Amino acid sequence: MKIINSKQIKEWDQLTIKHQNISSWDLMERAVLKLTENIVNDIPSKAPIIIFCGKGNNGGDGLGVARELEKLGYKTLIYILKSENYSEDNLKNQQLLSSNELHFFNLNEELQLPENSVIIDAIFGIGINQPLDDDWNSIFNQIEKSNPTQIISIDLPSGFIADLPMQKYFPCCKSNKTYTFQVPKLGLLFPENQIYTDEFILLDIGLEQNVSNEFETDYYFIQKNDIQKFLKKISKFSHKGTFGHTLIIGGSLGKIGSIVLTAKAALKTGSGLVTTYTPQCGLNILQTNLIESMSLVDDSEKQIEYFPEIKIYQGVAVGMGMGQHPTTDANFINWIKNQKQPLVIDADALNCLAKQKDCFTLIPQDSVLTPHPKELQRLIGEWENDFEKLEKVKKLAVFHQLTFIIKGFYTAVITSDGKTYFNSTGNWGMATAGSGDTLSGIIASLIGQGYNSSEASILGVYLHGLAGDFAVKKIHPHSLIASNISDFISEAYFYLDSNF
Ligand SMILES: NC(=O)C1=CN([C@@H]2O[C@H](COP(=O)(O)OP(=O)(O)OC[C@H]3O[C@@H](n4cnc5c(N)ncnc54)[C@H](OP(=O)(O)O)[C@@H]3O)[C@@H](O)[C@H]2O)[C@@H](O)CC1
Ligand SMILES: [K+]
Structure with a gap:
């Protein structure tokens, strides 16, 4: 609309x-x-x-x-x-x-x-x-x-x-x-x-x-009928390769949970395969908590020091729970400079970028950035009011060909053609630890399934909110935790998919 x-x-x-x-x-x-x-x-x-x-x-x-x-x-x-x-x-x-x-x-x-x-x-x-x-x-x-x-x-x-x-x-x-x-x-x-x-x-x-x-x-309010228009039809001949292979890069000692949440969301959104890349301390946690995912580990025990080759993956999310160890930061910057395919960039990866001069020039085109307000401020500086904030982000999105997601009650997706899509789903219960990790997993999974960055962001934000809305029908918003959001992605799909 x-x-x-x-x-x-x-x-x-x-x-x-x-x-x-x-x-x-x-x-x-x-x-x-x-x-x-x-x-x-x-x-x-x-x-x-x-x-x-x-x-x-x-x-x-x-x-x-x-x-x-x-x-x-x-x-x-x-x-x-x-x-x-x-x-x-x-x-x-x-x-x-x-x-x-x-x-x-x-x-x-x-x-x-x-x-x-x-x-x-x-x-x-x-x-x-x-x-x-x-x-x-x-x-x-x-x-x-x-x-x-x-x-x-x-x-x-x-x-x-x-x-x-x-x-x-x-x-x-x-x-x-x-x-x-x-x-x-x-x-x-x-x-x-x-x-x-x-x-x-x-x-x-x-x-x-x-x-x-x-x-x-340049402004839109996204509702059910808008989303239904661009949901992909699934062929009965599909196999797990059709649904993409998502790679989730992040985690550090004490913050492996965020990778579990991201990977779970990617699987629940329909990724054919999900692989995680964490420091070694993540291996047992991931293999025990999410048996459907595959794990790759860094040589380092507590934080990522070497970043992996990503060419074989169709969707990639990076930054959740990654921490800001100087070696991680330095190697992340060296790595991202050489990437060509779109990434979903969240949390500490954004914080690391914010420390760089002209950080947006380092990011591969068509990437999706998912900052919360504080992270956004670190990236773009102060703004006088929300109109100005939107204008600033719009300029960056167009100039660098990126998609930004400004999280909030009406989360805004600002795409590389300068349009802004406000989301209509979601509730206050979703302002909870790990909710953003879940969103990144959903979007990376959708990119892996063949949606372009703008579509994946608009659809992802909508699905995330809708899953949260179904969750609060069964769980009080105070008690909602991020993994519940993933548990209700299926309900969100049922609601949108006229074939069921
Ligand atoms: N299109 C739709 O969807 C439909 C719209 N509909 C309804 O119509 C509404 C719009 O009506 P509207 O155009 O008459 O304007 P409205 O808000 O009543 O105010 C106008 C008055 O305010 C005055 N005024 C202006 N600035 C001022 C100021 N700074 N300080 C002081 N006064 C100021 C101005 O005075 P003037 O400057 O002309 O002397 C004028 O008298 C809309 O919001 C909806 O409720 C529905 O009925 C049907 C379908
Ligand atoms: K009024």
Whole structure:
């Protein structure tokens, strides 16, 4: 699914009206019904509800929801911003409510807000492209002080600017949930903006799909149907050679577990063969814990000192649990400089690269880098905000023909053609030791199975999150450990594979 900006969404809105031969009012009514249908599931039937409405179409949505909730017997209190220029559909919605239900407010007004209400925030949506005036803080503070049981935003938390970096001092309503129409808004996917809403839910209001090709974008939100399109069909004549041979290079004394996790994930993702390359201390652990894998060992006991020949392997991951011994570091750099085939580079291999000047020039093209935030910072330096972070990474990805995976709640895959794919699966339980090792194993395995680096990264990140989502149906997120993720990759495949 494409992620487009506010201006494009407005164009989409107009094109839908034209192609479907409907009015803007009809479209707003669709939005209102979808919102109401969802909101009633969020609120207890007797809960007092306060709906805050602005003067544009976001306010129109709020007024429409108020009308529908009244019909269902909910008691609502409506506050609407006093204005001279309401949008047409906003006014029409006002007229459908009796005038004594509407409380008009000014920015500097003390409002009488009943405590413990559900607040519906319909003041601003995608119609703002610059920060709100500071006076809005007084309204948002009053909302917060009224101790609402929950705050539900329509389309965006009011004051949130979806396509530009938010600054902490910009006035903005902070909500528990946001129902956003049709497509996610870019800013909602950034970790730094998670303070504005705990979660967002997409509402499909039937914007015309046939015209969505018209909108150019570098951003995508990856869901089940996107993934299903590029899952490879498996021939019945396949054999273990078809599914690739994955090599996992890493481990050091006390950190062999990470190699077990990576290798297990590679096998569970469907690698035909998996070989590990570790220091000698890894041999017994791997042969005991993962009997399906094969082990090669370095001459050294505690850390890798010599790096292997990799030509015979179709997928290669390097760096997990590798440690940062000076000999390992030095030999890793000598080794990587001479590699030609794509690698999945993780953990200590990234830390080692970060110590080198112009480190990206050392990495073979089409490699996949999977840094967590700290590792990314070591590689690319500081960033002012998540927009800037993305831009920095995008430039590097294009210039050096690499794929970057920025891990987070909505993990972003930045490919060598400058596109960014945000992932929609996963949960907080997956923020656990070894989760990243598992991801590297999945991606290396997919490259081994013939996916290119971008496909393997997008699919791998999705599968990893999905396996985690199936895992938390059986295991509490607190108790989820990385090996559980691999145990549920099979469930993820069942869910995606229409042949089963
Ligand atoms: N396309 C869709 O998917 C559909 C969209 N729908 C809904 O429409 C919403 C978009 O509606 P919208 O365009 O009327 O904008 P909205 O967010 O209500 O705000 C506009 C008002 O804000 C004002 N304003 C602007 N900047 C400001 C500032 N910095 N500080 C103060 N004021 C500022 C601006 O005032 P003006 O500058 O024009 O005087 C204007 O009056 C969208 O989010 C969704 O909820 C659905 O109904 C149906 C399908
Ligand atoms: K809003």
